[in-house]
Amino acid sequence: MLELAILGLLKEQPLHGYELKKRLGETLGSLWGISYGSLYPALRRLEHDGSIESVEPDVVPTPMPATGSLDGDLAAARMRRPVKSSRRTRKAYRLTEDGDARFSQLLLDDDTTGDDERTFALKLAFCSHLDAEARLELLTRRRSALADRLARARRTSPGRGDRYTRSLFEHRTQSTQRDLEWIDALIAAEGRDDANPPANPSQEPLDQQGATAS
Numbered sequence: 281m282l283e284l285a286i287l288g289l290l291k292e293q294p295l296h297g298y299e300l301k302k303r304l305g306e307t308l309g310s311l312w313g314i315s316y317g318s319l320y321p322a323l324r325r326l327e328h329d330g331s332i333e334s335v336e337p338d339v340v341p342t343p344m345p346a347t348g349s350l351d352g353d354l355a356a357a358r359m360r361r362p363v364k365s366s367r368r369t370r371k372a373y374r375l376t377e378d379g380d381a382r383f384s385q386l387l388l389d390d391d392t393t394g395d396d397e398r399t400f401a402l403k404l405a406f407c408s409h410l411d412a413e414a415r416l417e418l419l420t421r422r423r424s425a426l427a428d429r430l431a432r433a434r435r436t437s438p439g440r441g442d443r444y445t446r447s448l449f450e451h452r453t454q455s456t457q458r459d460l461e462w463i464d465a466l467i468a469a470e471g472r473d474d475a476n477p478p479a480n481p482s483q484e485p486l487d488q489q490g491a492t493a494s
Contacts, residue, residue: 281402282314282322287331287375287383288406294335294374297323307405308398323373331379335372388414412470419467426460 282304289295289303297319304314326332375383387403387410400422407415433456438449 281399282318283326283331284383284386284406285402286319286322286326287379287386288402288409290332290373290375291380291383291406291409294372296370296372298370300373308402326379327373329378330376331382332373333376335374383409387418416467416470419463419470423460423463423467426456426463430456430460 285304285308286300289300289307295303297316300323301314301316301319304319308314323332327334383406387406400418403418407418410418430453433449433453438446441449
């Protein structure tokens with residue numbers, strides 16, 4: 281899922297490693313605990329298989345005024361040569377065409393059950409990159425998983441547990457119910473979007489006889 285998150289963020293714009301780590305923390309949440317020790321190996325893997333590529337920062341030379349002498353101008357020209365970037369120079373990463381295809385595949389093919397909390401949350405964060413049919417499929421899988429979880433919870437009970445155990449059981453059941461209602465609302469919104477496509481701004485208004493209004 282870390283690779284999916286990296287590809288999704290780079291689909292939006294090229295990012296440096298530091299910016300990626302910050303955005304990953306915002307997207308995945310603090311519980312994922314993304315560190316540089318896990319981020320940079322993932323970047324190297326993605327770069328090795330061609331999913332991303334590094335972008336070296338351009339070095340803009342400082343203009344040097346003419347000295348009026350041949351030796352002085354030659355010295356100035358040598359000073360204007362591009363400076364080689366050091367190993368410590370930050371480099372940005374950007375998505376390649378292969379990476380874009382891999383990103384779409386991970387969004388569509390992974391987690392077929394829809395019952396993994398973190399995987400679904402990550403997919404939902406990048407849901408806007410899917411077409412309407414794929415979004416609906418993702419939401420429907422999640423709804424089915426939540427409905428099965430709620431049905432199992434209602435068939436069981438905490439038994440003779442103390443009030444804290446019973447309270448935890450009730451909390452989990454209520455949370456599942458709220459999540460199910462939330463998914464139903466998202467599915468309904470997808471249906472409204474399909475039923476009311478955005479108007480074509482280039483289309484001219486028509487009068488009551490169907491002719492183009494003057």
